[in-house]
Amino acid sequence: METLDNNWHLPIPGDVMQAINPWSWWTNAMGQFGLVNITTGASSNPQVEREIVGKVAGYGRQLGRISEALYALLAHMNETSFTATERRAVADFRRMTDDIAAVKARYAAPTDAAIDDLIDGINFLKGRNVGEYERVVGRLRKALLEVDRPAMEKERQLPVKRRPTR
Numbered sequence: 266m267e268t269l270d271n272n273w274h275l276p277i278p279g280d281v282m283q284a285i286n287p288w289s290w291w292t293n294a295m296g297q298f299g300l301v302n303i304t305t306g307a308s309s310n311p312q313v314e315r316e317i318v319g320k321v322a323g324y325g326r327q328l329g330r331i332s333e334a335l336y337a338l339l340a341h342m343n344e345t346s347f348t349a350t351e352r353r354a355v356a357d358f359r360r361m362t363d364d365i366a367a368v369k370a371r372y373a374a375p376t377d378a379a380i381d382d383l384i385d386g387i388n389f390l391k392g393r394n395v396g397e398y399e400r401v402v403g404r405l406r407k408a409l410l411e412v413d414r415p416a417m418e419k420e421r422q423l424p425v426k427r428r429p430t431r
Contacts, residue, residue, distance in 0.1 A: 332362050340393060 308314040318324065336359065344352055366386070373379040387405075391398040 329365075332358075332365070336362050 322330070339355055339359070344355060347355065370383075370386075373382070387398065387401065390401060
């Protein structure tokens with residue numbers, strides 16, 4: 266922040282400094298301003314919080330990474346020693362993360378990276394739930410055949426070039 270070289274002492278004795286930020290009075294008076302607002306009031310260091318969210322990862326990405334890691338850890342745990350409440354909590358967590366993945370999948374663009382993610386997800390499912398894996402792969406096969414059907418029909422209609430016999 267810049268400071269003034271001269272000190273103003275009129276009519277109050279001592280240095281007087283006031284930051285004039287029109288956004289602060291507007292948001293304080295009006296509440297939320299914009300579609301997404303990050304409140305760092307509960308943070309012990311709001312500046313660090315803003316930098317992490319702005320430059321490293323937003324809250325959604327942070328929660329997503331934590332969920333992915335926990336999902337992976339749970340896949341390798343023996344749940345037989347869990348109480349019924351703990352098993353229900355794990356099942357609820359898995360269902361929630363699966364539902365989140367399904368929502369995210371609806372917004373995935375058909376890019377190479379999205380296809381790689383889909384393939385990784387299918388391989389993950391194959392190791393976790395073979396029945397669900399077969400159901401999903403069957404749907405994909407059917408969908409790919411439907412997408413490719415016009416191209417396949419066009420190929421069938423092309424005349425076949427035959428070599429002349431001698």
